[in-house]
Amino acid sequence: MPPLYSTSDLHSLNNHMRPDCINILRETGLLRRPPHRGSGRMFNYNFSTPGSIPSIWSCSRTATSSLRHHNKRQVHLSNLRPLPQSSQPVMKQRHLKLALLNTRSLNNKSLILNEFITDNNLDFLCITETWHKPLDYFSLNQTTPAGYTYMDKPRPEGRGGGVAAFYRKDIKTSTISSPAAPSFEHLTFKLSGPTPLVTAIIYRPPKPNPSFPSDFSDFLTQLSAISPSVLLLGDTDCKSATEFRELLHFFNFTQHVNFPTHSRGHILDLVCSTGLTIHHLSSFNLNIPDHLAIIMDIDIPIPTAKDKRTISFRNLKSISPSALSASLTSKISASPPPLTDNPSDLTKYYNETLSSCLNQLAPIKSKTVSFTHSAPWYTPELHKMKSRKRQLERLHKKTGLTVHLQAYTDYLQQYKDALNTARSTYYSHLIHSGSTNPKALFSTINKLLKPSNNTSNSFTTDKCNSFLSFFQTKINTIYKDLSSSPAPTACTPSPAAPLLTSQSLSQFSPMSPGELPKTMKGMKTSTCVLDPIPSHLIKDSLPAISTLITEIINSSLRSGLVPHSLKLAAVTPILKKPGLNPDIMSNFRPISNLPFLSKILERTVATQLKAHLCSNDLLEPFQSGFRSQHSTETALLKVTNDILLCLYIYI
Incomplete structure (x- = not known):
């Protein structure tokens, strides 16, 4: 145990004369310590002042440290100019993980392949021999994990064949249309980026076809003209076809698979590339098909993916009908509707009142989500x-x-x-x-x-403007045809035909508040994005706003005017058939959704039109004109749409 010193002992040691060996130790450098990296000063033991504890810091920096700090300060920051901020997405080398597999029927392997994608964190799974038929999407939907989508190309007729690709939704891809080849099946798509990566999934049937070399040569010529980076994946016997290998060599393609990919020791899978590098090529045995899965990595410059995004929502489940009715009643009593017969002013008041109550009871909230949900049936x-x-x-x-x-x-x-x-x-x-x-x-x-909707992710601002211009041109064409068409001539009834009615429907009758619940009873509660409040909440709080809705309907019927806000519709383009090219505007069908208040007006006019037909014995002839295609209610709504269309166009 070391000895303990008192205060007097420490003072005596401080005043003690230095030993004679201090000078010798200092001359030999044993008391010298290396310089401090932060300041560059040297430790200096100075015992010139007796009776005090000397400072061990020098007053000046060493020459070495001065030179070192001088070299660091040669850069003048004033000469540097900040780089301009670019609005383009940041491009970086993204690591893509791909897999290729011949499934030999996807129907009984969908769930295993679903787990294979998620367990290996694949970005792409390219499969051949899906054996699925056109318009058959059940097995494809089962294979697709959450956050993924797919593109497919089944065999048009017969059994077997078919290719497909499953990939992450955040990776922007677009299919490349190319003529079908009779000797092989293919699915071609490209990834966006400064140098697009063109990927083709190929399946060559086992039966020999003499036209395959020429068809495949034309196919490679088309792909090479699109991008210098091309990746070929598929199933074909490339070891036994000398002419096929010569084609690959002619187009500078490299076959990377040099190990058996079949259970019988054959090399049947194709992984060829030009203009890019493939890393970590390996095989994986799923023990279900007779082919091994080929897994590989590719580094490609594509826009960085946003794993999370911010959404806005309302907690509509927290709104009770009683609270909404009380809020509407107090709102209307505090600020009554304007005393006017203009339906546009009343509709504006209606929208503002309902929007204000909705913001009060369920304000808009923001939340960052990643949309990674597991299967609900996984126990x-x-x-x-x-x-x-x-x-x-x-x-x-x-x-x-x-x-x-x-x-x-x-x-x-x-x-x-x-x-x-x-x-x-x-x-x-x-x-x-x-x-x-x-x-x-x-x-x-x-x-x-049904197939997954792959077109919603590609709706950019430019594409929406293109849709607007395309549909506006079609509407202008319809207007032009209507204005240039001759006026219909009055048909003279035959003497044998009796006169059905002498009464005409010159005006609509006003609706009472008691008729409004009957009108809304059979209506669907579908909500349009232009509605100020969800439609089911309007039905729940109908007693509080029935008078206001009735006044808007009657004002429109009396004046013959349809408010401008009720003429607007939310248009959603939907592909006419799955698999059509989404870049062609004519392949879409516009689905328009009107506000709920506009549908109430439409239903009111249809009800009065039906009453007029029944009172004048016109319902049976009217039904016979539409019996082959539509029911009576659907036919009435179609005629009502034509009546309101005239109000939309000319008023």
């Missing part, structure tokens, strides 16, 4: 089975024994059956519980059987 039991499957897979790879391979294969089949059973049970219960809710039922069926 904890399936998670345990998946863990067990991975244990057996690792054991088989570690030992390589046949018994472990058989155990892994058998358990994989059990896991696949459990996945199918869990998914079927979930959707069966969902369809059974939604049998009384047509909206939920059709939404579930469409999710299972």
Whole structure:
């Protein structure tokens, strides 16, 4: 244990004369310490002043430190100019992970491939031999994980064949239309960027075709003209076809697969590229198809993806009908509607009042979301089975024994059956519980059987303006045809035909507040984005605003004017058929959605039109004119639309 010193002992040591060896130690440099990196000063032991604790800091910097700091200060920041901020998306080398697989029927392997995409964090999964038919999207939807979408090209007729690609939604892709080749099937698309990457998925049937070399040569010529970076993926016997290898060499393509990709030891899969580098090419045995999955990495400059985005929403479930009715009543009593017969002013007051109450009860909130949702039917039991499957897979790879391979294969089949059973049970219960809710039922069926909407992600501002110009041109053409068409001639009834009626519908009758609930009873609660408040909330709070709605309808019927805000419609372009080119405007059908108040006006006119037809015995002739195509209610609404269309155009 070291000795303990008192205060007097420490003072005596401080006044103690330095030993004779201090000078010798200082001359030999043993008391010298290296310079401090922060200041460049040297430690200097100066005992010239007896009776005090000397300072060990020097008063000046060393020559070395001065030179070092001088060199650091040679850069003049005033000579630097800040780089201009660019509005273009930042381009960087993005790491893409791709996989290729020949599935030999996608129908019984969809859920396993779904997990294969998510477990390996794939950006693209390109598959051949899907065996799906045109307009058959069930197996494709099952394979697509959350946050992914797909593009496909089935075989037009016959069984077998078919190619598809599953990819992340945040990667911008566009299909390339090319003429179909009789000797092979292909799906071609490109990724956006300064140098677009053109990718083609190819499937060549096993039967020999003498036209394949010429068809494939024309195909490669077209791809090489689009971009210098081309990637070919697919299934073809490239080891036995000398002419095929010569074609690849002529177009500077490199075949990267040099290991067996089939269970019988053949090289049947094609991974060829030109103008880009492929890393970490390897195989993965799924033990379901007879082909191995080929996994690879590619570095390509594309815009950086935004994993999260900010959305705006309202908590509409927090609004109770009683609270909304009380808010509307107090709002209308505090600021009554204007005393005018102009329907536009009344409609403006209606929209402002309902919007104000909605903002008060359910204000707009913002939230950052990533849209990564797991499958709702995936149970904890399936998670345990998946863990067990991975244990057996690792054991088989570690030992390589046949018994472990058989155990892994058998358990994989059990896991696949459990996945199918869990998914079927979930959707069966969902369809059974939604049998009384047509909206939920059709939404579930469409999710299972309809193709995913790949066009909504490509709607830019320029494309929306192009749609506006395209549809405006069509409307102007209709106006021009209407104005140039001759006036209809009055037809003279035959002597045998009796005169049906002598009364005419010259004006509409006003509607009472009691008739409004009957009119709205059979209306759907579909909401338009132009509505100030959701339609179901209007029905829930109808007693508080029935008088205001009735006054707007009667004002429009008396004046023969339709308010300008009720003439506006939200137009949504929808592809006429799946698989059409989304860059061609004529391939879209415009679906217009009118405000809810405009639909009430339409239903009111249709009701009075039907009453007029019934009172004058005109309903039966009217029905016979539309019986082949439409029901009576649909026909009345079509005629009502024509009547209101005249008000929209000419007033």
